[in-house]
Every structure is written in C-alpha cells, then in structure tokens.
Amino acid sequence: MSFSPLIQQLITSLRCLPGVGPKSAQRMAFHLLERDSEGAIALSEALQKAVSEVGRCQSCRTLSENDICDICVSESRDKHLLCVLESPVDALAVEQTGGFNGKYFVLSGHLSPIDGIGPEDLGIDLLLERIRTEEISEIILATNPTVEGEATAHFIAAQVKALDVKVSRIAHGVPVGGELEFVDGGTLAHAIAGRRSLL
Ligand SMILES: [Zn+2]
Numbered sequence: 351m352s353f354s355p356l357i358q359q360l361i362t363s364l365r366c367l368p369g370v371g372p373k374s375a376q377r378m379a380f381h382l383l384e385r386d387s388e389g390a391i392a393l394s395e396a397l398q399k400a401v402s403e404v405g406r407c408q409s410c411r412t413l414s415e416n417d418i419c420d421i422c423v424s425e426s427r428d429k430h431l432l433c434v435l436e437s438p439v440d441a442l443a444v445e446q447t448g449g450f451n452g453k454y455f456v457l458s459g460h461l462s463p464i465d466g467i468g469p470e471d472l473g474i475d476l477l478l479e480r481i482r483t484e485e486i487s488e489i490i491l492a493t494n495p496t497v498e499g500e501a502t503a504h505f506i507a508a509q510v511k512a513l514d515v516k517v518s519r520i521a522h523g524v525p526v527g528g529e530l531e532f533v534d535g536g537t538l539a540h541a542i543a544g545r546r547s548l549l
Pocket residue numbers: 407408409410411412418419420421422423
C-alpha cells in the first residue's frame with residue numbers, strides 16, 4: 351500500500367530518529383495524525399524552536415540555548431574539577447547521577463583516523479586553552495571504554511602532560527550489585543588492573 355505524499359514524507363522524516371524502523375515510523379505517523387494532532391503540533395513547534403535556538407556552550411561545548419550554559423555559569427560548581435566526555439548525552443548521564451559537582455568539557459566524539467576525525471575536530475584546542483587559563487587542578491577523562499575512547503583519553507593525557515594538572519581516568523569494572531562469574535573477561539581484567547587500595 352502506498353501512502354499519500356504528505357503521509358509518506360512524515361514517515362520518512364520520523365525515520366531519522368535512532369532506532370526507528372519503517373514499521374515504528376508508520377505507527378508514530380498514524381498515531382500523530384489520527385489521535386494526537388495537538389501533540390503533533392507541539393512536537394513540531396518544539397523541534398523547530400530547539401533546532402534553531404540550541405547551539406553549543408562556548409565554554410564546555412555541551413548543547414545549550416545560551417552562549418554559556420547554566421553549569422559553566424554556576425558559582426556552586428567546583429571549577430577545579432573538569433570532566434571530559436565524548437558527547438552532551440554522556441555529560442547528562444554523569445549529571446543525573448548527582449555524584450559530580452565539577453564542570454564539564456564535551457568533545458565532539460572521539461578520535462577516529464579511519465573516519466578522518468582528528469584532534470582539531472574534537473575541540474581539544476579549546477580544552478587545552480581552558481586548562482592553561484583557568485584554575486583547573488584535575489581533569490577526569492570520562493571518554494567511553496572503547497578502543498577509540500581509550501585512544502582519545504591517552505591522546506589528551508599526553509597533550510596535558512606538560513601542564514600543571516592532575517589527569518585521571520574513570521574506573522571501569524564490575525557493575526554495582528553484579529556478580530563476578532557473570533562479568534565478561536575484558537571488564538574483569540580492567541577491574542583488576544584498576545584496583546584501588548582499601549586501607
Ligand atoms: Zn557550558
């Protein structure tokens with residue numbers, strides 16, 4: 351069955367969302383048109399407004415509609431501690447734990463020579479500039495524990511070696527509440543290599 355051009359266009363547009371295949375896009379499109387036209391209008395307005403107004407914070411590069419985001423502006427955050435992540439979603443994940451009170455720096459992904467993504471594409475220059483000019487005493491490299499994420503963390507560590515700043519890497523290991531026998535070998539090896547003293 352073929353849809354009218356406008357319905358087809360809506361279905362095709364919805365497929366730009368991650369994890370949305372043809373069937374889900376179809377279901378969403380019909381739901382919006384048949385049952386929730388108000389929601390559809392609110393969605394389209396929110397999308398347009400967000401896309402036109404949300405940009406990057408000039409200090410930490412997370413997504414924000416302000417030139418400098420709320421966290422960068424905040425006086426109650428520890429400005430000596432800078433957590434470096436691969437994406438705004440990662441910063442949000444750390445923020446939602448409620449366990450970190452420092453500031454953030456969001457890279458535009460990770461180093462990937464195969465895709466032609468080098469240090470200048472990630473904003474590492476701006477990161478180094480901040481370390482040189484601000485009162486940052488420790489950077490926490492919280493890039494993902496993937497090959498590319500590790501390479502990116504090591505690259506940054508090498509770049510800041512000459513600067514007067516402590517560099518740490520987030521710990522990887524056994525999940526809280528997990529049992530060792532069900533943890534994969536790579537994770538367990540990381541956990542043992544990254545052990546810390548209890549006493
Ligand atoms: Zn910011």
